[in-house]
Amino acid sequence: MSVSKEELFKKLSDAVVNMEEEETVILSNQAIVEKYDAYEVIDKGLTDGMERAGKLFEEEEYFIPELLMCSDAMYAGMDVLKPHLKKDDEGDKYKVVIGVVQGDTHDIGKNLVKIMLETSGFEVVDLGRDIPPLQFVEKAKEIDAKIIALSTLMTTTMDGMAEVINILNQQEIREKFKVMVGGGPISQGFAEKIGADGYSLNAAEAVRLARKLVGGAA
Amino acid sequence: MVLEQMTPIERLTAYGKGQPIDRLPCVPIVGNTAARVIGAKVSDFKGNGKLIAKAQIEAYKLFRYDIIRVFTDLYTQAEAMGAKIYYPYDETAYLEAPAIEDVSEIDSLSPADPYKDGNLPHHLEAMKIAVDAVGKEVTVTGALTCPFTNASFLVGAEKLVRLTLKEPEKVHKLCELSLETNLRYAKAIIDAGCTPSLTDAMSSCTVISPKQFKEFSYPYLKKLIEYIHSRGKSDTLHICGKTNRIWDLMVEAGADCISIDNDADLLEAKKTVGAKVRLMGNVRPSEVMLEGTEDTVRHATIECIKKAYDNPKGYIVASGCSLPTETPFKNIHAMMDTVREIGYPVNSRILESGEM
Numbered sequence: 221m222s223v224s225k226e227e228l229f230k231k232l233s234d235a236v237v238n239m240e241e242e243e244t245v246i247l248s249n250q251a252i253v254e255k256y257d258a259y260e261v262i263d264k265g266l267t268d269g270m271e272r273a274g275k276l277f278e279e280e281e282y283f284i285p286e287l288l289m290c291s292d293a294m295y296a297g298m299d300v301l302k303p304h305l306k307k308d309d310e311g312d313k314y315k316v317v318i319g320v321v322q323g324d325t326h327d328i329g330k331n332l333v334k335i336m337l338e339t340s341g342f343e344v345v346d347l348g349r350d351i352p353p354l355q356f357v358e359k360a361k362e363i364d365a366k367i368i369a370l371s372t373l374m375t376t377t378m379d380g381m382a383e384v385i386n387i388l389n390q391q392e393i394r395e396k397f398k399v400m401v402g403g404g405p406i407s408q409g410f411a412e413k414i415g416a417d418g419y420s421l422n423a424a425e426a427v428r429l430a431r432k433l434v435g436g437a438a
Numbered sequence: 439m440v441l442e443q444m445t446p447i448e449r450l451t452a453y454g455k456g457q458p459i460d461r462l463p464c465v466p467i468v469g470n471t472a473a474r475v476i477g478a479k480v481s482d483f484k485g486n487g488k489l490i491a492k493a494q495i496e497a498y499k500l501f502r503y504d505i506i507r508v509f510t511d512l513y514t515q516a517e518a519m520g521a522k523i524y525y526p527y528d529e530t531a532y533l534e535a536p537a538i539e540d541v542s543e544i545d546s547l548s549p550a551d552p553y554k555d556g557n558l559p560h561h562l563e564a565m566k567i568a569v570d571a572v573g574k575e576v577t578v579t580g581a582l583t584c585p586f587t588n589a590s591f592l593v594g595a596e597k598l599v600r601l602t603l604k605e606p607e608k609v610h611k612l613c614e615l616s617l618e619t620n621l622r623y624a625k626a627i628i629d630a631g632c633t634p635s636l637t638d639a640m641s642s643c644t645v646i647s648p649k650q651f652k653e654f655s656y657p658y659l660k661k662l663i664e665y666i667h668s669r670g671k672s673d674t675l676h677i678c679g680k681t682n683r684i685w686d687l688m689v690e691a692g693a694d695c696i697s698i699d700n701d702a703d704l705l706e707a708k709k710t711v712g713a714k715v716r717l718m719g720n721v722r723p724s725e726v727m728l729e730g731t732e733d734t735v736r737h738a739t740i741e742c743i744k745k746a747y748d749n750p751k752g753y754i755v756a757s758g759c760s761l762p763t764e765t766p767f768k769n770i771h772a773m774m775d776t777v778r779e780i781g782y783p784v785n786s787r788i789l790e791s792g793e794m
Contacts, residue, residue, distance in 0.1 A: 239603065280683075283647040285599040292600075325524075325532055328596055328645070375724050375762035376529040404678075405724035405762070413729070 225256055229264040232297065236269025237276070239289035241296045248300035258304035266297045270339040278424045284328060287423075291335040314434045317360045318369040319347030321380035326373035329403055332423040333369060340427045342367075353383040360397055366434050369426070370416075372403040381406075382414040398433040402426060442778070445575035446504040453752060462747060462755050462784070463504040464777040465718065466727065466770045467697075469760040470510060470530050472497040479528045480763060483510045487563030494564065495571050501770050506572070507635050508564045509581035509760065510557075515619050516583070516591030518556030519547060530763060536594040541601060541608050547592060549618035552626040562630050569631040579674075580627040584638035585658035586646075588616035595640060602650050609654050617658045621665055628669045636662070636675045636693075644679030644701065651684045656691055663692035674718060678759055685711045699723075699758035704745040712749040719746075720758035721773065728762040732772035739776040740792055747784050 223231070228251055235243040244266070251261040273290035276282040282290075318334050320327050327349040334344050345363055347355060360368050370381045381401050388394040398417040401410070411419035417433055420426040443460045444452070452459050470480045472493035483490050490508060498506050511531040517523045520537035537547060552558040561580060568578045583591075589612035590598045601609045624634045640646070641655040659675070666673045675688055676697035685707060688696050695716035698707060700723075707717050719742065721727060726738045739755060746753040755777050761770070780788050 280643070280680075283643065283650065284645050285602045285647070285650065288596065288600055289603055323526060323529060323532070325534065326595070328599075331596065374530065374532070375728060375764075376526075378724075405728075407722075407725045409725055410729065 223250075225254075228254070228256070229261065229268070232261065232265030233269035233272065236266055236290050236293045236297070237272045239286060239293055241289075241293040244293040244297040245300055248297040252300065252304055258301045259306070262298065262301050262305075266294045266301070267339055270294045270335070274336055274339065274424050274427075278422070284332065287332060287335070294335075294339070313341060313343040314367065314430075315363050315365040316342050316344045316367040316369055316430065317347065317356055317363070317365045318344055319351040319356060319371070320349035321370055321372045321377045321384075322350055322352045323377035323380060324372045324374045325349045326403075327371075329373065329423075330369075330371040333371065333402065333420075333426045336423040336427050337369075337430055340431070342430060353380050353387055356384050357387045357391065357393075361393070365397060367398045367400060367430055369430070370399065370401045372406065375405040378405060378410065381416070385415050400426065400429055400433065442502060446502075447575055447577060450504060450577065459782050461778050461780070461782050462743065462753060464755040464774055465503050465505045465757075466501065466721075466765075466773050467507065467723075467757045467760045468494075468497050468501070468503070468770070469507075470763040471761050471765050471770070473528075473763065474767075475500055480510075480530060481525045481527050484525050484531075485557060485560050487560035488567060490561065490564035491567035491571070494568055498572060498576060500767070501774055503774060504576065504754070505635075506568055506576055506578045507581055508561055508568060508578065508632070509635075510561075512581075512583045512587065512637060512639065513591055514557050514561055514581075514583070515550055515588050515616070515623060518550035518552070518558050519588075519592060519615070519619060521591050533591055536597075537592045541593055541597065541605065544593075544608060544611055547612075547615050549615055549622060552619075552623045558623060558626075562626055565627060565630045565632045573631060577633060578631070579633045579635035580623075580630075582620060582623060582627065582634040582636055584636050584641065584655070584662065584675075585613040585616040585620060586655040587638050587640040588619065589613050590640045592616065595645075598640075599646060602646065602654060606653070613654060613658050617661060620658075620662050624662065624666055625669075628666070628671060633671045634666055634673065636673055637677075638675065639678045641684075642677050642679035643681060643683050648683040648687070652687060656687050659688075659691040659693075667692060676718075676759070682706060682710070685715075689715045695752075695754065697754075697756060704742055704753075708746050708749045712746075712751060714751060716752040716754065717746050717749050718754040718756045720756065723757045723759045723761050723765075727757055727765050727769050727773070730769060732768055735769045735772040736776045737792060739773050740780070740789060743777070743780060743784065744789050747789075 232247045400418045401416045418429045420429045475497040522535040524534040672694040674695040675693035697718040
C-alpha cells in the first residue's frame with residue numbers, strides 16, 4: 221500500500237523517536253522504492269525524528285539510553301539512504317573535529333555531541349577517545365575544519381584542552397579554528413581561562429554553540 | 439590554625455545524638471590529592487597498600503577532616519573481575535577496556551575475591567593500617583563502586599545503557615555479578631574494621647532515567663545497604679550529576695546519608711528528603727576547589743552551609759565529588775577553616791555577611 225510522501229516522512233520520524241531501528245530501515249527502503257528524493261527523506265524523516273529525540277532529551281523525558289537508541293535507528297536509515305544522495309546534495313558542510321582528550325576514555329558525552337552535530341548538518345570527524353592534543357590540530361588542518369570540539373569527564377585531563385589551544389597559538393593558526401569544550405568538570409570559566417571560543421553544558425547546547433561559532437545556520 | 443576540641447568520631451557521634459559539637463562535620467573528599475601530601479606519584483599506589491595508607495593518614499593529619507576514604511579510582515572491583523585499567527605515571531587510573539568485549543561473553547565473568555583479585559587486597563591492607571593508626575579518632579571508609587556502575591565497567595558504559603532497553607535481563611545479570619563482588623568486598627571492608635563508602639556514578643539521571651534507576655540500580659543498592667546495616671554500619675551513598683528525581687529512591691534503598699554533587703541543589707534536597715536522610719555536599723570540585731582562590735572556596739562553602747546547616751537529619755559540609763588530584767592544599771584548608779570559624783551552632787553573622 222502506498223502512502224503519501226508526508227505520511228512516510230512522519231512515519232520515519234516517529235520510528236526514529238520510538239527507537240525502532242528495523243522499522244526505520246523498512247521505511248527508508250520504501251522511500252527509495254517510491255523514488256522520493258533521498259536528501260528530503262533524510263531531512264524531513266530521519267533528522268526530524270532525531271531533533272525531536274534531542275528535544276525530549278533536553279526536557280528530561282529521554283535519557284542517554286533512549287537517545288543512543290534513536291541515533292542507532294537514524295544511522296541505520298542513513299545507511300540505506302546515503303547511496304541514493306545526488307552529488308551536490310551534501311553541499312559545503314561545516315566540518316568539525318571532535319574527540320576525548322588524552323588520558324580519558326569516557327566517550328558517551330562526546331558521542332552524543334557528535335550525533336546531535338551530525339543531525340544538525342555538520343560534518344563530523346570523530347577521532348575517538350584518549351587523543352593527544354597535537355592530533356586534534358593535525359586533523360583539523362588536514363580536513364580544513366571550522367571547529368575543534370574537545371571533551372573530557374576527568375579533571376586530570378583538562379590541561380590537554382589548554383594544550384590544544386597552545387599548539388594552535390604556537391603554529392600561529394589559532395584564528396583559523398573555533399575551539400569548543402565540554403564535559404563534566406568543564407565550566408564557562410575554564411573555557412575562558414584557557415582561551416576557548418565556547419563551552420556548552422550538554423549536546424543540545426553544543427549544537428547551538430557550534431552554529432553560533434560558524435556564524436548562523438550550519 | 440584553630441585548635442579543635444573534638445575528634446572526628448566524637449564530633450560525628452555527638453552530632454548524630456543531637457549533642458553539642460564544636461563545628462559541622464566536614465569532608466573535602468580527598469582522593470589522589472593524598473599522593474601530593476606525601477610527595478608520591480599516583481601510580482605508586484598500585485599494588486601498595488602501605489603507601490595508600492600512609493598517604494591517607496598523612497592527608498587526614500594535615501587537614502583534619504572528618505572521614506578518611508581509602509580510594510584511588512572507581513575501577514578496583516571491575517579490575518578484579520577482568521577489566522583492563524590503565525595507570526598513567528602520575529594521574530588517576532582509567533578504564534582502558536571493559537572485562538568483556540561483547541555481552542555474549544557474560545558467562546565468562548565471575549565475582550571477585552577481595553583477598554586475591556586485582557588491587558583489592560592492597561586496598562584492604564591500606565584500610566587495616568589506617569584503622570590501626572587513627573581508627574580510634576576518625577572513621578575510615580573504603581570506596582565501593584556500586585552494582586550498576588561496576589557493571590558499566592564490565593561491558594562498557596555505552597553498551598550497558600543500550601542493553602537497558604534492548605536486553606534488560608543481561609543488565610540484571612551484570613548487576614547481580616557486580617552485587618556479589620560488592621557484598622564480598624563490603625564484608626571484607628567491615629571485617630577490616632572499616633565502613634564501605636558507596637559510589638554509583640552511572641546511576642545518575644545525567645545518564646539513565648529515574649525509571650531505569652528504579653529497575654537497574656535501586657534493587658541492588660537496597661540489597662547492598664541491607665547487608666551493611668546488618669553489620670551495624672551506616673552508609674553514605676554518592677551519586678554524581680542530576681539526582682533530584684531519584685532522591686526518594688536513594689533514601690528508600692536505605693541510604694543514611696546522600697552525597698550530592700553540584701548538579702543538584704542542597705536547598706531542594708533539604709526540602710524534599712531532608713527529614714529522612716543526612717545530606718552531604720556540594721562545593722564544586724573543579725571550578726571552586728581546583729581552580730578557585732581561598733576566597734572563592736570560603737564563599738562557596740558558606741553558600742552550602744547556609745542552604746543545609748539546619749537539615750533535619752543533619753548535614754556534612756563536603757565537596758560535590760572527589761577532589762581533583764592537583765587541588766591546592768590552601769583551598770582544602772580554606773574549606774576546613776571556614777567550617778571551623780562558623781562553628782556550631784552556626785555563627786549566623788558570618789553566614790549572612792560572608793565575612794569572618
